[in-house]
Structure formats: C-alpha cells, structure tokens
Amino acid sequence: MGYPDKLLGSDEQVVRHLHPHWLTVFWPVVFFLLVVGGASFGAALVDSGSDNAGLFRLLILGAAVLLLIALVLVPLVRWRTTHYVITTHRLLFREGILARKGRDIGLSRITDVSYSQSVWERVIQSGTITIESAGDSGATVLKQIPDSDGIQQLINHMIEEDADRRGRENAGYLRGEGQGAPRS
Incomplete structure (x- = not known):
C-alpha cells in the first residue's frame, strides 16, 4: 500500500515507505x-x-x-500506523493510533545522518538512525529501522539528488525559465 498522494507535492514521489522492523x-x-x-x-x-x-x-x-x-x-x-517515508524532497514521520504526531524534514535541511547497530541488530538487519537537521528541534532518532545502514545511504543519496535538483532549478530560474522570473 503506497503512502497517500494527498500528502505529497506535485513533483514529489515516494522513494521508500517503511514501518519499524518486523521483529x-x-x-x-x-x-x-x-x-x-x-x-x-x-x-x-x-x-x-x-x-x-x-x-x-x-x-x-x-x-x-x-x-x-x-x-x-x-x-x-x-x-502498522508508524510510517517512515522518504520522498524526493523530504522525510516524513507519522505515528499514533488515535492521537497522531508527525514531522517532516526537508532534505535540504538535513545536516547529518548516522546509524548504529548492536550485535543483535546486525544479525536481524535493523538499527537506529539519527538525523540532525538545521533548526531548533534537535536530532530525530528513529529506532528499529529495517536495513538501517542501507536507509542511511539512501537518505544521503537523496540529499545529494535534492541538492542537484535545486541547483538545476535555480540555474533555470536565473536564465529566466522559472515561474515568476522576469521576462525580457
């Protein structure tokens, strides 16, 4: 089951949708x-x-x-109601049964992504991911993430792709191709 499209921007796509580790x-x-x-x-x-x-x-x-x-x-x-979603523009975290809470972190705001695994977590391919972002909210710690080292690498890859996309958009805007750009 995919993540609801109504929560995504027009040019945003879900790259990975996770729940906590099955264990x-x-x-x-x-x-x-x-x-x-x-x-x-x-x-x-x-x-x-x-x-x-x-x-x-x-x-x-x-x-x-x-x-x-x-x-x-x-x-x-x-x-089942805990969602970790990686999109082309941001990370979305949603949890809760009756009362819900969530957090969205734009990929451009992420300053560091790290993971840790105990010996047992290495055996079951799970771990903890810590995401630090610009702002006052501090680090976001996600526990029991399946394939935590792979997810950390995926997030770093998505951050680089997001920076490249933003660079292309800014270059197009400066050339007058963007919306609202002054026309000659």
Whole structure:
C-alpha cells in the first residue's frame, strides 16, 4: 500500500515507505499464543459440573480478551500506523493510533545522518538512525529501522539528488525559465 498522494507535492514521489522492523511484532505474537493457550487451558480446567462453570469460563474469556487488546492488538496497530517515508524532497514521520504526531524534514535541511547497530541488530538487519537537521528541534532518532545502514545511504543519496535538483532549478530560474522570473 503506497503512502497517500494527498500528502505529497506535485513533483514529489515516494522513494521508500517503511514501518519499524518486523521483529517489533515478535512479542505481541508470542503473547497472543500464550494468552490463547492459557485461556484455553484455564477454560478446560473449569469443572463442567459446577453451577458457576459458565460464569468462570466467561471471566476467563473476558480476561483473555482484555490481555489480547493490551498486549497484542495495540502494539500491532501501533506498528502498522508508524510510517517512515522518504520522498524526493523530504522525510516524513507519522505515528499514533488515535492521537497522531508527525514531522517532516526537508532534505535540504538535513545536516547529518548516522546509524548504529548492536550485535543483535546486525544479525536481524535493523538499527537506529539519527538525523540532525538545521533548526531548533534537535536530532530525530528513529529506532528499529529495517536495513538501517542501507536507509542511511539512501537518505544521503537523496540529499545529494535534492541538492542537484535545486541547483538545476535555480540555474533555470536565473536564465529566466522559472515561474515568476522576469521576462525580457
């Protein structure tokens, strides 16, 4: 599924659209299996001959549903609604389920892009990317980025392409080819 075109400029294109590394959903899947298994086992332990067997099973089911929402559904939806988008002009970050927050950084404003990986992150090809940009907002730290070293190289490449594009546009504007340029 592509990123919504309504958020992009007329000459802007999505180069890469990422979510956090898939391993971030590992524990929610483990919790799903544990909760379903535990609830099934607990429901099977309830004595069928008891007068309150239905009530006990209903309580076990209710507890299981609450645990599934808190430990499985919320992390999965949070993972799915976290977007890291690299376009031809900027980087877009969006996250949040009900309340959303986001940040856009123009490629021309980025001053440094670095990444770091622990030994485990190297094995699973994940890492942390730190983006420093001109302005008062400080560094942007993105954790659990898949192929973090490749993404760092891609961002640096896009910064260079953006600078080249801006140079061509400025040269065209100075020659009178740009919009609003004085005509002779």
